[in-house]
Amino acid sequence: HGPYRPHEPGYGLYQPGFSPYDDQIPEPESRLLAVQNAKAYLLTSSTTSGLNLYDHLANILTKILDEKPTNAVDIVENISKDVKWAQFHKKMDTLRDEHEILPTYEAAEKRKALFLKGNGEEEEELEEETEDTPLPNVMETAFYFEQAGIGLSKDESYHIFLALKNLVSVQPIQTCRFWGKILGLEMNYIIAEVQCQEGEEEETEGEEVTEEEDKEVGEVEDEDEETEKEDKPPESTYKPPPVIPKEENGTGTNKYVYFVCNEPGTPWVKLPPVTPAQIICARKIKKFFTGRLDAPVVSFPPFPGNEANYLRAQIARISAGTHVSPIGFYQFPEEEEEEEEEEGGRGTYEENPDYHPLSVAELVDSLSTWVHHTQSILPQGRCVWFNPFKKSEEEEEEAEDDEEEEKEEEPDEPQQEIGPPLLTPLSEDEGIQNIPAWTAQASTNLISQHAVAILQSNRWPGAYAFASGRKFGNIYFGWGHKYSPENHTPALPPPVQAEYPSGPEITEMRDPTLEEELAFKASKEDTSDEAEEDGEDAEEEDEEDDD
Numbered sequence: 001h002g003p004y005r006p007h008e009p010g011y012g013l014y015q016p017g018f019s020p021y022d023d024q025i026p027e028p029e030s031r032l033l034a035v036q037n038a039k040a041y042l043l044t045s046s047t048t049s050g051l052n053l054y055d056h057l058a059n060i061l062t063k064i065l066d067e068k069p070t071n072a073v074d075i076v077e078n079i080s081k082d083v084k085w086a087q088f089h090k091k092m093d094t095l096r097d098e099h100e101i102l103p104t105y106e107a108a109e110k111r112k113a114l115f116l117k118g119n120g121e122e123e124e125e126l127e128e129e130t131e132d133t134p135l136p137n138v139m140e141t142a143f144y145f146e147q148a149g150i151g152l153s154k155d156e157s158y159h160i161f162l163a164l165k166n167l168v169s170v171q172p173i174q175t176c177r178f179w180g181k182i183l184g185l186e187m188n189y190i191i192a193e194v195q196c197q198e199g200e201e202e203e204t205e206g207e208e209v210t211e212e213e214d215k216e217v218g219e220v221e222d223e224d225e226e227t228e229k230e231d232k233p234p235e236s237t238y239k240p241p242p243v244i245p246k247e248e249n250g251t252g253t254n255k256y257v258y259f260v261c262n263e264p265g266t267p268w269v270k271l272p273p274v275t276p277a278q279i280i281c282a283r284k285i286k287k288f289f290t291g292r293l294d295a296p297v298v299s300f301p302p303f304p305g306n307e308a309n310y311l312r313a314q315i316a317r318i319s320a321g322t323h324v325s326p327i328g329f330y331q332f333p334e335e336e337e338e339e340e341e342e343e344g345g346r347g348t349y350e351e352n353p354d355y356h357p358l359s360v361a362e363l364v365d366s367l368s369t370w371v372h373h374t375q376s377i378l379p380q381g382r383c384v385w386f387n388p389f390k391k392s393e394e395e396e397e398e399a400e401d402d403e404e405e406e407k408e409e410e411p412d413e414p415q416q417e418i419g420p421p422l423l424t425p426l427s428e429d430e431g432i433q434n435i436p437a438w439t440a441q442a443s444t445n446l447i448s449q450h451a452v453a454i455l456q457s458n459r460w461p462g463a464y465a466f467a468s469g470r471k472f473g474n475i476y477f478g479w480g481h482k483y484s485p486e487n488h489t490p491a492l493p494p495p496v497q498a499e500y501p502s503g504p505e506i507t508e509m510r511d512p513t514l515e516e517e518l519a520f521k522a523s524k525e526d527t528s529d530e531a532e533e534d535g536e537d538a539e540e541e542d543e544e545d546d547d
Contacts, residue, residue: 159264180476187291252383276381
């Protein structure tokens, strides 16, 4: 900076006779004036930030003296930035909590309830240890899958273990199993596969109520039909295809009940039973899950339900295709063999007490050492085929009475669908173009004595199975989608209905012109005159004959 001008704050300090380096000390009045001018300059506020240099330097010095950092001269620039940033920070009340709630803290609060014990629960646990419990050992299953690098973290597996414990303690469950985890765009689904105790399954009474309502409505409609028969337009002869009923609880696709939650510690939600229509439609669409059970499924063809129904349909499809076990572990009960063979297939099995485990090398070398222990789903959407045109005894009696009055053409009965039987070897599964349906490998080739046989499904990526001695397990981690070598192409809408064929019977006539109308009237009058004359002649002839 050059020499100060008279209007600048530093004017007078370096003028002759007023320099601090001179031996002569300036007068107090001149010195005080120079200090005041310098301070006024430092107090000048910035037009950009509104701060002034005097307060900023004071805050820097105060911060340095309070914190006393080492080598303050080297970090004075950073201290200046921190002081400026603090000026724009909100100065809240000291009693207000400014700490943000971290996501990890929120997750810990949700899972905190999993680790709490009720009063007297320790004594009950000692008694329950001697009894059989439906609670599965999730950590043991996770250990075997971890040998092949499959599974969740140990923390999450243990949290799921505790969540299943809470589910078993609340619901009347006979068997329980950790089915797997389906990923979603917003949240994920942790799925538990359970089998309820006998007599505890909920029975829907809605059908009985609707039948009674239908009867009342039918009586009213009959009265109205009698009065409106004359003006009633022609009825359509179209009959919609019969509705395929869902399989009963505890059988087929509804053999197990499934509970889901988004995270361990959140409430478990029971999924509704699956229907054949939902399974058929789920095969035609491909949608990512959102993590919200009440979310709508926007697709074509339209899916009959929300995301909870779509999730249940995908679980049924994955279970039917990927739940496998080593051959010989299960067997068919001897008592029911004859009855089930007459019905067309066996639907139950039991554990084989004389099972001899296969070696890991045998399980890995051939897929014929693994079998499906879950019934396959037919194209109809059921595990057991249902004849939609088969009538009950009451309907047959009514039909016999109606046949005398009206004879209707009965549709041809569809051909019965037959799927592969239970305990079918995996070697019979069809591949995907040049890709085999399954891939078997050992968990390690270095220590073969302690290796675990791992089976991976290529049709449903994310489905795995393990076998080690007399223990085996199935699990799924994925998006819930079936692999397809080609890109998914949504189904096209049905073709536009053709126009009604035009013919002389329905073709409208051309309107006559005025000349044609006049000619028609004239010809009509002529014919009427001729008819009158002929009538008069006939009367005269009759009179002559009488005479």
